[in-house]
Amino acid sequence: MATVERPAGAARGARASTGPELATPPLVVRRREEEETVVTFPTLVWREFLAGLGMFVFLMAVSIQVNAPLLQKANTAITPNPAKAPWYFVGLQELLERFPPIMAGVAFPTFVIVFMMLTPYLDKNPSRRPQDRKVAITMFTIYLCLAVAFVLIGALMRGQAFNFDPGLLFGHPHLSSPT
Amino acid sequence: MSATPGQANPVRAFVEQVWGSIFRHGLPSTDKVAARTALTNFFLHIHPVRVKRSAIRVSYTLCLGGLSFFLFILLTITGLFLMFYYIPSVDQAYQNIKDLQFVAVFGDIIRNMHRWAAHGMVITVWLHMARVFYQGAYKPPREFNWVIGTLLLLTTLLLSFSGYLLPWDQLAIWAITVGTNMAKYAPIVGPYTRYLLLGGNQVAQGALIRFYVLHVIALPLIGFLLMVVHFWRVRKDGFTGGL
Numbered sequence: 001m002a003t004v005e006r007p008a009g010a011a012r013g014a015r016a017s018t019g020p021e022l023a024t025p026p027l028v029v030r031r032r033e034e035e036e037t038v039v040t041f042p043t044l045v046w047r048e049f050l051a052g053l054g055m056f057v058f059l060m061a062v063s064i065q066v067n068a069p070l071l072q073k074a075n076t077a078i079t080p081n082p083a084k085a086p087w088y089f090v091g092l093q094e095l096l097e098r099f100p101p102i103m104a105g106v107a108f109p110t111f112v113i114v115f116m117m118l119t120p121y122l123d124k125n126p127s128r129r130p131q132d133r134k135v136a137i138t139m140f141t142i143y144l145c146l147a148v149a150f151v152l153i154g155a156l157m158r159g160q161a162f163n164f165d166p167g168l169l170f171g172h173p174h175l176s177s178p179t
Numbered sequence: 180m181s182a183t184p185g186q187a188n189p190v191r192a193f194v195e196q197v198w199g200s201i202f203r204h205g206l207p208s209t210d211k212v213a214a215r216t217a218l219t220n221f222f223l224h225i226h227p228v229r230v231k232r233s234a235i236r237v238s239y240t241l242c243l244g245g246l247s248f249f250l251f252i253l254l255t256i257t258g259l260f261l262m263f264y265y266i267p268s269v270d271q272a273y274q275n276i277k278d279l280q281f282v283a284v285f286g287d288i289i290r291n292m293h294r295w296a297a298h299g300m301v302i303t304v305w306l307h308m309a310r311v312f313y314q315g316a317y318k319p320p321r322e323f324n325w326v327i328g329t330l331l332l333l334t335t336l337l338l339s340f341s342g343y344l345l346p347w348d349q350l351a352i353w354a355i356t357v358g359t360n361m362a363k364y365a366p367i368v369g370p371y372t373r374y375l376l377l378g379g380n381q382v383a384q385g386a387l388i389r390f391y392v393l394h395v396i397a398l399p400l401i402g403f404l405l406m407v408v409h410f411w412r413v414r415k416d417g418f419t420g421g422l
């Protein structure tokens with residue numbers, strides 16, 4: 001393992017010795033010869049196989065234990081309370097509770113998607129090292145935390161009529177419908 | 180049956196010829212053989228022959244891209260089995276799913292796996308995106324592969340969403356009602372988009388057949404094509420490797 005780290009460390013050392021004002025292009029263009037390589041087959045393929053097998057065994061175990069939900073047959077006359085979107089869209093539903101629909105339903109999602117696609121073109125910082133990317137990492141982390149928080153709130157803390165009800169987390173009696 | 184001296188056993192020779200015509204090289208005893216095996220095998224050809232050791236450390240990719248792809252394959256296979264039973268009609272769909280869950284042999288396992296793998300894929304794709312971001316792997320020359328990745332994320336979400344309706348139970352129909360109601364809010368095009376998606380104003384037969392076609396044909400095809408390009412570019416741009 002130590003030999004694995006050394007080429008990268010050596011390259012970094014060489015860079016530092018040229019002085020900070022000569023900020024050389026970042027690690028992306030590091031030369032091939034500096035890197036130790038291994039044959040893909042079997043080294044990598046073996047790992048992929050193990051990862052796939054692990055995932056398969058895990059899913060099989062879950063599938064034997066836990067049934068996928070199946071409620072009553074669809075009926076447009078009976079609205080469940082609360083009616084929730086699938087969990088990955090429940091964050092969006094949560095936004096709709098808090099902001100005008102045009103913002104939450106259209107402006108925010110469009111902004112997120114467009115901004116995400118533009119990220120590599122807007123981020124002009126060539127370095128890939130975390131210590132050089134504090135702003136980018138902070139922004140992305142805030143985004144991730146917000147997204148997770150909104151999904152969790154929407155999925156776990158919204159009760160009847162989609163009202164905010166954190167007591168649900170602790171087995172509040174109003175909990176009626178699975179998500 | 181024993182072979183005459185000086186002449187190979189014909190059965191053995193036949194088996195060897197067949198085997199040799201499929202796999203041109205033996206087991207990877209040396210790096211050279213291993214390289215040949217990877218080069219001449221269609222499925223292994225998705226990989227370069229050699230990779231940087233730092234790039235395939237499990238701690239670097241956390242296997243997340245690979246696992247997303249694995250789940251996609253698993254979903255395709257389990258989905259195929261589900262299709263043997265499932266009829267996209269409001270009169271039959273629910274009963275078909277019930278039969279799968281309670282009657283068909285292993286039907287419950289297949290359905291459960293399809294469901295949990297779908298949720299799992301949303302999570303792995305999302306985490307894969309996070310790892311790519313934190314490692315700055317979207318920076319030149321990989322900008323466009325990040326864009327393709329974004330499209331893959333959207334495709335994954337839509338695949339999951341379109342599948343949600345198919346069991347035609349209370350969970351399905353109301354989740355899709357809530358979900359598609361969000362589309363209504365877009366100015367001008369909103370209501371039209373919703374109508375187009377549902378094939379009507381309500382989640383009914385029109386919506387079921389549309390979601391079905393999107394779910395089993397259109398979106399998987401789009402997703403597959405995007406993945407092919409995604410992987411091609413990972414190879415052509417080279418894999419980032421350790422920081």
Ligand code: HEM
Binds near residue numbers: 240321
């Ligand atoms: C169905 C969804 C996806 C699949 C199956 C997939 C698969 C893969 C695989 C197998 C790799 C090789 C490295 C690894 O395993 O991490 C990879 C790399 C990459 N993916 Fe994805 N991916 C998907 C979605 C995404 C998303 C949502 C993004 C970002 C928005 C993305 C951006 C990238 C980039 C930039 C690379 C190159 C990374 C590097 O060179 O280090 N992908 N993808």
